[in-house]
Amino acid sequence: MDALKRPVRALTAQPWFRLPRQPMLRHLTFAVLAGVGLYFLTNWLSAFNDYQAGQVAFYAIALAGLTLLTGINGQISLGSGGFMAVGAFTLALLYTHTNWNLVPELAIAVAVSVVAGGIIGIPATRLRGPYLAGMTLTVALGLPYVTNQYNSIFGGDQGLTTPPPTGPSDINPEQWLAWIQLLCALIVLVLLGNLLRSRFGRSFRAVRDDEIAASLAGINVPRTKVIAFMVSSGCAGLAGALLALSAGVTNSAEFPLALSIYLLAGVVLGGTGSLMGVWWGAIIVVYLPNEWARSLANAFHANSLVSANLAIIIFGLVLVVMMMVAPAGIQGALRWVAGKVAAYFSSDPVTNMTLPLQEPPGSNINSPDIAGGSVTETEKQGV
Amino acid sequence: MQFFLNITLGGIASGMIVSAVALGLVLIFRATNIVNFAQGAMAMITTYIAYAILHQGANYWEALLAALAVGLLFGATTQYVLIRPIQNKSPLNAIIITFGFLIFLEGIAGAIWGSTTRVYPAPFSESGQKIGGTQIAFSPFDVYIVVAVLTLMAVMLVLFRATNLGLRMRAVAFAPEAARLLGVRVKPLLTLGWALAASAGVLAALLVVPTSSLTPNFMDVILVYGFTAAVVGGLDSPVGALVGGLITGLSLAWVGGYLGGSLEPMGALALVIISLMIRPEGIFARPPARRV
Numbered sequence: 001m002d003a004l005k006r007p008v009r010a011l012t013a014q015p016w017f018r019l020p021r022q023p024m025l026r027h028l029t030f031a032v033l034a035g036v037g038l039y040f041l042t043n044w045l046s047a048f049n050d051y052q053a054g055q056v057a058f059y060a061i062a063l064a065g066l067t068l069l070t071g072i073n074g075q076i077s078l079g080s081g082g083f084m085a086v087g088a089f090t091l092a093l094l095y096t097h098t099n100w101n102l103v104p105e106l107a108i109a110v111a112v113s114v115v116a117g118g119i120i121g122i123p124a125t126r127l128r129g130p131y132l133a134g135m136t137l138t139v140a141l142g143l144p145y146v147t148n149q150y151n152s153i154f155g156g157d158q159g160l161t162t163p164p165p166t167g168p169s170d171i172n173p174e175q176w177l178a179w180i181q182l183l184c185a186l187i188v189l190v191l192l193g194n195l196l197r198s199r200f201g202r203s204f205r206a207v208r209d210d211e212i213a214a215s216l217a218g219i220n221v222p223r224t225k226v227i228a229f230m231v232s233s234g235c236a237g238l239a240g241a242l243l244a245l246s247a248g249v250t251n252s253a254e255f256p257l258a259l260s261i262y263l264l265a266g267v268v269l270g271g272t273g274s275l276m277g278v279w280w281g282a283i284i285v286v287y288l289p290n291e292w293a294r295s296l297a298n299a300f301h302a303n304s305l306v307s308a309n310l311a312i313i314i315f316g317l318v319l320v321v322m323m324m325v326a327p328a329g330i331q332g333a334l335r336w337v338a339g340k341v342a343a344y345f346s347s348d349p350v351t352n353m354t355l356p357l358q359e360p361p362g363s364n365i366n367s368p369d370i371a372g373g374s375v376t377e378t379e380k381q382g383v
Numbered sequence: 384m385q386f387f388l389n390i391t392l393g394g395i396a397s398g399m400i401v402s403a404v405a406l407g408l409v410l411i412f413r414a415t416n417i418v419n420f421a422q423g424a425m426a427m428i429t430t431y432i433a434y435a436i437l438h439q440g441a442n443y444w445e446a447l448l449a450a451l452a453v454g455l456l457f458g459a460t461t462q463y464v465l466i467r468p469i470q471n472k473s474p475l476n477a478i479i480i481t482f483g484f485l486i487f488l489e490g491i492a493g494a495i496w497g498s499t500t501r502v503y504p505a506p507f508s509e510s511g512q513k514i515g516g517t518q519i520a521f522s523p524f525d526v527y528i529v530v531a532v533l534t535l536m537a538v539m540l541v542l543f544r545a546t547n548l549g550l551r552m553r554a555v556a557f558a559p560e561a562a563r564l565l566g567v568r569v570k571p572l573l574t575l576g577w578a579l580a581a582s583a584g585v586l587a588a589l590l591v592v593p594t595s596s597l598t599p600n601f602m603d604v605i606l607v608y609g610f611t612a613a614v615v616g617g618l619d620s621p622v623g624a625l626v627g628g629l630i631t632g633l634s635l636a637w638v639g640g641y642l643g644g645s646l647e648p649m650g651a652l653a654l655v656i657i658s659l660m661i662r663p664e665g666i667f668a669r670p671p672a673r674r675v
Contacts, residue, residue, distance in 0.1 A: 076475055078482065123656040129474040130418035131618070133482070134610040135655050137420070141607055142648025149645040257603060261486050268479060306494040313490035319483025323476045324468055 054178035058242035065235025071273030074208030079136030081260035082143035087237025092160035113237020121229030159251025271329025389520035390640035398632020403587035404609025405624035413619035423602030424488035426588035458581025505593035617665025
């Protein structure tokens, strides 16, 4: 056993093995490594797989926003799909009426979604738990259909066209789009990772764990909640705009209630409260409905009705079962394994080295307490 | 004026249905602090079962009674299997579970019955009546809706106010620990509460379905309106559910009539926001006290 332990210990003790301690450098290192890896991956994949990689990227953005809101700040939102629609329609209107470059269009789409998030988020600060869930459910159900009321602006059932941007002629369009979407995802994740290590991130977690204690510590609780809501809807808006580019058209049918449910399931699966977990969630949200459910249905020779509905049955089942059995999600499970591995190789009983999957001490962004019931603020009325 | 009168009457009828949904949500929330987002989907499944019973040759009333019984059973089973294990965990868990159960049930309904719309018959005529030479949009079926929901409310009122069982259920909702110390068996009563709530949801679904149509997601919007009504009235007040339902039904009928049907869900959102700005606990709620 020691024969294995010693070289591993020697390796991990090297200075170059450790990731930078400073959050900005640490996250940039991650992002650059991931970017290089993804560049080669997209070159290697077929055009259709590139298209799906792009989908994974924008779902990762939406899931990161929702993770921040639900996992880190403790506000449950079912309305992400509604804010995605805001971003998508903003981009579509800009595309229809201007001939601007994609970058300002995306920036304005994010800005409009942030404002929309603020409008809904300010009354939402008065709400917690089921009230907030119900209100955001109304957003998911109602907001996309507002566009059906104004056909002359939003193009009715057909919607507006949002063709994917064309890159250099020697790069195929799916790959170019995937690069744009993956780049956006990496930028968003670096920014959110830094945000969570900052004063704001600590305030988000403090408010989640105990609002009264947080306000006693000088945190402006309503403002913190609104900021989390706005950041989250900005992410959703960017994801929606990128979805519009993938879809080619933007109409209300692109943003059904099922989309918001997939996103919630993605957050729960990836692990509430873990930014790295959004990749697992995004992969599942893209591949389960489109590929895996279909293969599963074919394997069992199920009829077309079953195969069309299998994905949402699985998502529903997964939400229920995960919440009862493994509330920390996939990333929580990986973290647990990584912790065991680190403890095994560690010379000290208290782990004294940092493996890539472990967070630096004192910044545990994973929050089993969301699920485990140690959220101290329980609302008991009239007792 | 004629138009205003007609959409207002329509709003009263739909408001009564919304009240029944809100009552189901309130019954569960006041006992367990959980909003059952799956209530609409549970009622939808039960409605498909009622539809199947109708097609076995039963008449409307037999199917109605059977559906209410199935609803009771379904509610009790759901509470027993899904909610009891997580009763003492964070409310977030319960929200995600009921939401997951909602789409699970919609997926199951889609897999069995498909998304083709089915027509569920009404027991009375759905066309408006002539009164004194003017056509008004209040059909015998609308009268039936009002009577049915008021009957449901009356039965619940008698149950909760005039029976020993109701007293125990109120005790469990008000102070579970104290009730348990006084010898009330809390868990079975919570299960019973879910059963009653589910059957209220089933009644609402059977009142909605003749005028909409039977599809796997026909209850989504109704559930959202029921939630709106429950928030407006106060999530722990059955009287609030009735009043909130009427307010919601009327407001949405006016929004739909004057601004356009696609804006109704946003009207519900606006109503929730306005009501939370003015009176965050709802009109009839007990004053909240948060334990630190």
